[in-house]
Amino acid sequence: MADTPAINRRTLLLGGGLAVSAVGAALTLPAQATAAPRPQAPPLVYGTGYWGARPPSAPITMLNHAPTYIVVHHTVNPGNTTDYSLERAFAISRSIQNFHMDSNGWIDSGQQFTISRGGHMTEGRHRSYEAVAGGTQHVMGANVGNHNSEVIGIENEGLYTDVDVTPALWDSLVELVAFIASQYGISPDLIRGHRDFNATACPGDVLYARLPELRDAVAARLGVATARRTEPSLLLRPGDRGENVRLAQTRLRAHGYAVPTDGEFGERTRDAVAEFAASHGLDKPTCLASAMADERGFIGPDVWHLLAPQ
Numbered sequence: 001m002a003d004t005p006a007i008n009r010r011t012l013l014l015g016g017g018l019a020v021s022a023v024g025a026a027l028t029l030p031a032q033a034t035a036a037p038r039p040q041a042p043p044l045v046y047g048t049g050y051w052g053a054r055p056p057s058a059p060i061t062m063l064n065h066a067p068t069y070i071v072v073h074h075t076v077n078p079g080n081t082t083d084y085s086l087e088r089a090f091a092i093s094r095s096i097q098n099f100h101m102d103s104n105g106w107i108d109s110g111q112q113f114t115i116s117r118g119g120h121m122t123e124g125r126h127r128s129y130e131a132v133a134g135g136t137q138h139v140m141g142a143n144v145g146n147h148n149s150e151v152i153g154i155e156n157e158g159l160y161t162d163v164d165v166t167p168a169l170w171d172s173l174v175e176l177v178a179f180i181a182s183q184y185g186i187s188p189d190l191i192r193g194h195r196d197f198n199a200t201a202c203p204g205d206v207l208y209a210r211l212p213e214l215r216d217a218v219a220a221r222l223g224v225a226t227a228r229r230t231e232p233s234l235l236l237r238p239g240d241r242g243e244n245v246r247l248a249q250t251r252l253r254a255h256g257y258a259v260p261t262d263g264e265f266g267e268r269t270r271d272a273v274a275e276f277a278a279s280h281g282l283d284k285p286t287c288l289a290s291a292m293a294d295e296r297g298f299i300g301p302d303v304w305h306l307l308a309p310q
Contacts, residue, residue: 037222040182043175045113045121045129051090053097053126056108060127061140066184067152070177070191071144072211073111074203076293080158084118084168092157093122100142110142111153113176119168121176124155135183144197145282145302151197152180160204174214178221188219189227196233199277199300201293208232236299240265248299251307252276270297280306 075096081088097109104110112128115121123129124141131137132152143153154176156169165173177191193211194202212229219226236245246263253259257272274297277283282302299307 037182037185037224040175040179040221042133043121043172043179045123045176046086046090047123047129048126051093051122053093053109054101056126057101058107060108060125062127062131063138063140063149064136065138066136067138067186068150068190069147069152070180070186071151071153071194071197072173072177072191072203072207072214073143073153073155073194074160074207075114075155075157076159076202080163081117084116084166086118086120089114089116089118089120089122089157092116093124096124096155104142106142111155112139112141112143113153114155114157115169115172115176116157117166117169119166119172121172124153128152132180132183135185138184144194147197151192152184153194156203156207160207161201162204162206164206164210170210174217174221177214178218181218182222187227188215188222188224189230191215191218192230193233195235195300197301199235199282199298199303200295201235201237201298233301234299234304236265237295238265238267238270238297245269248273248304248307251309254309255307273297273299273303276306277303282306 075092078092078095093109093114096111096114100106100110101108108126109124111124113121114124125139128139128141131139138149138152141148141151141153143155144151154173156165156173158165158169180186181188181191191211191214193208194200195208215226215230234244236248241264243263245265246261249259249261249263249269252269252272253261255276257276259269259272260266274283277297
C-alpha cells in the first residue's frame with residue numbers, strides 16, 4: 001500500500017474498567033453509553049510517508065474488529081524537549097520506529113499514533129489511520145503486552161513522572177482520542193494508561209493522574225456520559241512500603257521466594273519480583289517507556305494476577 005498522506009480536517013471520513021486491588025487484577029467492561037457519540041472531525045495526522053518511515057519488515061496485521069481500549073503512553077526518552085517543531089515530531093517518530101525495529105525486533109513502530117510536545121500528531125504503525133478511518137478494523141500493534149489485539153496505543157513524547165504535558169500536546173491528545181473513540185464507538189471509560197495492563201509506570205504519574213480529566217474531556221466532545229469513575233491500578237515499585245508490599249511479599253514466599261514480609265520494597269523483593277516476572281515471560285519491554293526506564297521488579301496488574309492465589 002502507498003504511504004499514508006497527512007489527513008486533514010477537510011477529508012471526509014465515515015462517520016467496566018480495569019479494577020486492580022491488592023488481591024489481584026480483574027478486567028470488566030462498563031456499560032456502554034446509551035447515546036450515540038457525536039461524530040468528530042478528523043484531526044491533522046501526518047502519515048508514515050510524511051515523516052520518512054521505513055517500510056515494515058513484515059505485512060501489517062489488520063484485525064477485523066475494533067479495539068476495546070485506547071491506551072495512553074509516554075516515551076520517557078529523550079525527555080521533555082522544548083523543540084516543538086514539526087521536524088522534531090517527525091524525528092521522534094523515526095527514532096521510535098528505529099528503536100522498535102532494530103532493538104526490539106518488531107516489524108514496525110509498536111504504537112499506532114504519536115503526539116509530540118509541540119502537539120503534532122503522526123501515524124506510528126503503518127495503516128493505523130486507514131483502520132481508524134474505516135471504523136471496523138484494527139491494526140495489531142505492539143505496545144501493551146498480552147493485550148495488543150484489544151488496544152490502540154498513543155505515545156506522547158516526554159517523561160511525565162514529575163511534570164505535566166504541554167498544553168499543545170494535551171489538546172491534541174483530547175482531539176485524537178475523541179476521534180478514535182467516535183470512529184470505533186469506544187466508551188470514554190475505556191481510555192486507559194499502559195500501567196492499567198502491565199507492570200510499568202507508563203504514562204508517568206502526572207499524566208496517569210490526568211486520565212479521569214481526559215475521559216471527561218472526550219465524553220464532553222462526544223456528547224456522552226461516562227459510566228463511572230475508574231479506580232487507578234495498584235502499582236508497586238522499589239522504595240514503596242505498607243500493607244500492599246507486605247501482601248506481595250507473602251505471595252512471593254508462597255511461590256518459593258525467600259523475601260522478608262516487612263512491608264519494605266527493598267532489593268531482595270525487587271530481585272524476587274523480577275525473577276518471578278521473567279519466569280512467566282514478563283521480562284520483555286512492551287513499549288518504549290519500559291525499555292528506556294529502569295522498571296525491573298515493578299508489580300503491576302499482570303504480575304498481581306500471576307501472584308494471586310489459584
